Amino acid sequence: MTAAIHVNVEEKLFQNRYKVDHGRPHIRIKDADVCSNDCEAQSCTYVCPASCYKAEGNRTVTLITDGCLECGSCRVICTEHMNVAWEYPRGGHGILFKFG
């Protein structure tokens, strides 16, 4: 195993084109207490390829969907707790791939 590589994913996401649906996030954490109290791994905080989920110091998990790549991983890995309410953004919103 090699040493962890530090990557600033925000720099990568900065290259992408988005039409953010302000005030209407398409993904929601259903119950924040479940993340804090019942989820040991908080795997969304490292599996999300856009780093939308952040583990805060006090064991809470925060979600900002602006950089979301709409892959669906967070919903699929949250099987024990089913705590991710996941929809596609409204038509025309979200990531707009220039190349795909």
Add this chain to the structure above:
Amino acid sequence: MSNEKFDAIVVGAGPSGNTAAYTLAKAGLKVLQIERGEYPGSKNVQGAILYADALEKVIPDFRDDAPLERHIIEQRIWVLDDNSFVGTHHRSEDFNKPPYNRYTIIRAQFDKWFSSKVREAGALLICETTVEELLMDGDRCIGVRCDRQGGEVYADVVILADGVNSTLARKAGFHGEIQAKNVALAVKEILFLPEEVLQQRFNIGEDEGVVIEMMGSVTEGMVGTAFLYTNKESLTIGVGCMLSDFKANPARTAPYALLEKLKRHPSIAPLIAGGEMKEYCAHLIPEGGFHAVPQVYGNGWMIVGDSGGFVNAVHREGSNLAMTTGRLAAETVIAAKAAGQDLNARTLKAYKTALDGSFVMKDLHKYRDMPEVLHTSPQFFTQYPGLVNRAAKTMFTVDGIDKKAKEKEILGSFKATRRWGGLVGDAFKLWRAFR
């Protein structure tokens, strides 16, 4: 939206949806296609390699105006260690003779082109519109509800080409949630380079392309692969691993960190040096294979493409399966309509029969045990890459040690790592899974 009723509604404008809509419209059916992106392609992600055969079956002259990047003349397969690789390369002048068999493409451009053909064929396309749910009358799908004012539209059949997340079929209860062990999470970047630089680095001429498929230590023991494709004036580099493995990885490595590690590998860094990164993508790939394909038809509905899990992960094929499933679904509808039949589960069963008779289900069936074998055999992604790289290094290092002794050392390293039983068992497992 409108009160008119359609023969068919196709949800999604990727390869499966476009092929279905094109085939239906070409046959004179009244088709509505709904796409949530700003334009077809703006939500779609692929490696991307286009296999000509599946597209040729619907648009024989696609080469005349489709946006194709490079035809593939050389395939490299590399097994990576942390600072080396062992590989095989196959390059043939036969791949340089038209009609070409495989091309690199840029999906946003390709899907836009494909969609223009669909509209020319007579289908009505609405973009920037997300389908929220299927309209059901009992167990019969009768249309869709979109996120537009008065967004209820009706059709005799709804073809779900809505991609790997298969949101609509899940909401309707046609199948359950995707399993993390049945999907790979892949991330990739596109890096721009001057055409001449790219051609020199890969030893190729104008329009000629190289693909490199990789496995080994770069995935940190997770089941997964990496790739590097040459486009006209850019490179696509990516890595994907099973989502369940990402989740369970004790190192808690982020997908983009894995990609960064790949880019810094000493065998890869020189190939991509100076490339200007212009986009970063992520996507799930359904890799559960044969056993993960859900029920794909019912009363008034059919599932095509990634939404139905139609990917041959072993051969890195997906878009050709998507196009083929889209075509077979459309042909089923056309035949039933021509015979004046109701589009219920009984008549649409012909779609599944057609799938079973095609390479789609035959190939998925052939490799049906592969996902399980790989999940239960991490040694193929951990121990073996290291062993073969060390073996090559041992054999190619000239240091006064006789070759017999080197052979013994190599064999010893394999035996020490896997034991005889493990080596024989691994060979048997692979043979079983590939046969």
